Amino acid sequence: SQQGEEDPQALSIQEGENATMNCSYKTSINNLQWYRQNSGRGLVHLILIRSNEREKHSGRLRVTLDTSKKSSSLLITASRAADTASYFCATDKLIFGTGTRLQVFP
Amino acid sequence: DSGVTQTPKHLITATGQRVTLRCSPRSGDLSVYWYQQSLDQGLQFLIQYYNGEERAKGNILERFSAQQFPDLHSELNLSSLELGDSALYFCASSSSGTVSYNSPLHFGNGTRLTVT
Numbered sequence: 276s277q278q279g280e281e282d283p284q285a286l287s288i289q290e291g292e293n294a295t296m297n298c299s300y301k302t303s304i305n306n307l308q309w310y311r312q313n314s315g316r317g318l319v320h321l322i323l324i325r326s327n328e329r330e331k332h333s334g335r336l337r338v339t340l341d342t343s344k345k346s347s348s349l350l351i352t353a354s355r356a357a358d359t360a361s362y363f364c365a366t367d368k369l370i371f372g373t374g375t376r377l378q379v380f381p
Numbered sequence: 382d383s384g385v386t387q388t389p390k391h392l393i394t395a396t397g398q399r400v401t402l403r404c405s406p407r408s409g410d411l412s413v414y415w416y417q418q419s420l421d422q423g424l425q426f427l428i429q430y431y432n433g434e435e436r437a438k439g440n441i442l443e444r445f446s447a448q449q450f451p452d453l454h455s456e457l458n459l460s461s462l463e464l465g466d467s468a469l470y471f472c473a474s475s476s477s478g479t480v481s482y483n484s485p486l487h488f489g490n491g492t493r494l495t496v497t
Contacts, residue, residue, distance in 0.1 A: 305483065306483055308485060308486075310486075315469070315491075315493075316490055316491075317383060317385070317471055317473075317488030317489050317490045317491055318424075318471070318473075318486070318488045319383070319488070320485035320486060320487070323483070323485060325483075363424065365486075367483070369414065369426060369429075369486065370426055370439075371416075371423065371424040371426070372423065372424075373423035373424075374423060374424075
């Protein structure tokens with residue numbers, strides 16, 4: 276299975292802190308994507324990183340990819356209460372993990 | 382707004398019944414994907430259609446079927462419903478003109494199905 280598996284399952288932090296979520300997968304990939312889901316809503320694409328990239332930035336988001344370890348991480352810097360959501364990774368077969376639930380307290 | 386429209390937003394029905402969920406993809410998107418999200422199982426890929434043809438199949442039950450029409454909208458049919466089918470059903474579309482997993486998915490806001 277190429278399913279991405281996120282870790283931790285849940286994360287609680289204060290506003291202004293950084294949040295790091297990890298994703299592991301089992302087979303080789305061409306790219307990996309991160310999505311955010313606000314409660315009960317559809318997923319929103321955040322960032323795509325290709326297998327030949329090691330790091331990518333988008334605003335307060337930083338994604339790294341280590342193909343040798345079959346893992347990726349999503350870092351949200353200077354978190355805000357509005358970042359409260361579930362975050363999912365998906366491999367290029369578009370199989371999603373169970374997500375990390377992030378709670379940011381004001 | 383993702384541009385993907387799903388109807389209805391909510392559906393309540395009884396066990397044994399059949400329902401149809403509808404999805405209109407984002408303008409220009411040829412691929413449509415269906416996902417099921419339940420509390421204890423995360424987001425499960427069901428099926429993908431590309432330009433009217435089935436392209437990939439995931440954990441879709443035999444009681445479920447889908448199709449994509451010439452105007453590219455898609456329908457997911459769920460029959461002989463069971464309590465365990467209660468879930469959020471999402472449709473997503475991708476912007477690539479050819480089948481490609483290098484394009485992000487654009488999700489609708491889902492149909493919440495409750496089977497009583």
